């Protein structure tokens with residue numbers, strides 16, 4: 245049963261298979277959270293783990309990163325797991341930067357790769 249805290253999940257295209265595998269492997273822990281995700285990532289997460297409580301926002305390049313940033317600024321997102329692709333130029337790079345900046349400004353736990361996410365997730369209280 246999802247608790248009241250909210251976790252944001254995002255993955256760039258080259259990392260979406262990793263995110264799907266992460267969601268499948270960590271279904272039990274993730275099921276304690278309300279999850280928000282950018283559009284395509286949310287779809288992949290739900291394909292991998294259909295029982296999770298996932299709200300899909302806009303796709304990242306169409307404003308999804310900014311939506312999640314806004315939710316961080318209003319205290320509605322408590323933690324962020326974002327599988328970033330550092331090797332591909334992206335048209336919405338400024339949005340990605342802005343999102344990470346807000347996660348730092350509001351000092352929420354943030355994992356930017358799989359190795360950190362698997363260590364962070366079990367330590368978070370949902």
Ligand SMILES: O=C(CO)COP(=O)(O)O
Pocket residue numbers: 254255256257281282283284285286302303304305308309336340
């Ligand atoms: O581009 C993204 C994050 O910057 C992710 O967006 P999608 O999940 O819609 O692909």
